[in-house]
Amino acid sequence: MGARSDEVRVRFAPSPTGSLHVGGARTALFNWLFARKMGGKLVLRIEDTDLERSTRASEEAMISDLRWLELDWDEGPDKDGGRGPYRQSERTAVYKKYADELVAKGAAYPCFATDADIDAMKAKAEAEGRPPVYDGTWRDADPELVAQKLAAGEPHTYRFRVEEGRRVTIQDLVRGEVGWDSGAVGDFIILRSNGQPVYNFCVAVDDATMDITHVIRAEEHLPNTLRQVMIYEALGFKQPQFAHCSLILAPDRSKLSKRHGAVSVGQYRDDGFTREGMINYLSLLGWNDATEKEVYTVDELIEAFSLERITKSPAVFDTVKLRWMNAQHIRGMDPSHVEDALCASLVTAGAAASPSAAFLRAAAPLIAPSVETYADAEPQLRALLGYDLAATVASDKCAPFCADGKLAAFASDLVAAAEAGECDEASAKKWAMAYGKDKGLKGKNLFMPLRICTTGRMEGPDVVDQLAVLKQAQDSGECNWDLVGFQDRIAALKAWAGAQ
Secondary structure: OOOOOOOOEEEEOOOOOOOOEHHHHHHHHHHHHHHHHHOOEEEEOEOOOOOOOOOHHHHHHHHHHHHHHOOOOOEEOOEOOOOOOOEHHHOHHHHHHHHHHHHHHOOEEEEOOOHHHHHHHHHHHHHOOOOOOOOOOOOOOOHHHHHHHHHOOOOOEEEEOOOOOOEEEEEEOOOEEEEEEHHHOOOOEEEOOOOOEOHHHHHHHHHHHOOOOEEEEEHHHOOHHHHHHHHHHHOOOOOOEEEEEOOEEOOOOOEOOHHHOOOEHHHHHHOOOOHHHHHHHHHOOOEOOOOOOOOOOHHHHHHHOOHHHEOOOOEEOOHHHHHHHHHHHHHOOOHHHHHHHHHHHHHHOOOOOOOOOHHHHHHHHHHHHHOOOHHHHHHHHHHHHOOOHHHHHOOHHHHHHHHHHHHHHHHHHHHHHHHOOOOOOOOHHHHHHHHHHHHOOOOHHHHHHHHHHHHOOOOOOOHHHHHHHHHHHHHHOOOOOOOOOHHHHHHHHHHHHHHO
């Protein structure tokens, strides 16, 4: 079953040996965008030839992350397109067929070199200043000797016969012409002694038999291309077009790793990032549309994407920029959707048992404007419900309001009004306005002292709204956190003012 000559077919081929790294997610995204832009097909292929490290649990986790990003595929383990199986571990017969073809052509041969033989070859080559590659001992061995060893069942690998003295080149869609001297690799193994095929042989056979037209992958795979191209040629396969994308580095220009924070898609999802924010940010790691535009919808990315705009230089993964971009997408969403997500995050954080808790529903629109991820809901709600008067009045920022006993005087009058039943959560602002008129106070000189005294903070949503959420959380009993209610705040305020 062959692809139409004009049909674009790309693939994302993860190894299920861990979580879906942001680099892998970027590769999947670029392939997906290109397939959708060109009206082509995306193939999901599981490269599980590393039998010791590959697990079905890892495969399922990666697929879950792809589904969260909504990077759907047209063929794969769960979508047979007639070119399967789509797991390399299930394609042994396919690899055996093409390995036999290479042997029949004389393009591959059995090698009986032991591990000790190989180590000795490498040591000798290094001592002589040569590349530590296989020296071809069994390349042109006596056919009768080879037949005897095969008949005796002696352990052996199969090696690809590399044409000597040749320059192999490709026209990479990102990097232009790239070339290698064939002697840089020596005759390489295509089948191990246990019969398992090696990575580069599998990839070449898979891409060809699955009619892949474009191989879009990370720069770290560029050295593999030499071996793969030679296999394409030896088997008469049509070579796909290659596009090797830049590496993704940490802000310090080192390799991105866990010490720089989360690096897996699943972790970012759990940390409250949105699918839209992640896709937008990943798309800009090594690609741009030659404009200053930074915030894109997914549909806009599909329309704008092109392989020609993928950059050669390394991309830097900046979590600060990711958070900013995620916030832009949250701001552009339906407020009810955002509030639902914030309430769900707060339940996960243990604030309440149900996302329908009334105080959560009241708090969500108050904290929504200040969150960058849904996980920010917890610290934002704790700040909204908290009362850290001591830290605030001790801060340099609060000093102008504390000068000359102004804040203490305001606090004493507020305490007196509250103890007289003239001021509570619902009437605090009304009392303040009357108080301001009587004392000749207005604006910041009136409402900042009110905010400090009743919320223990110098910033936040409207004071009345904050106090209403506090009262609702306390009266309903739905909040699982310890709260400092209004009367307790008055008591704390009285003690502070009395000490001034």
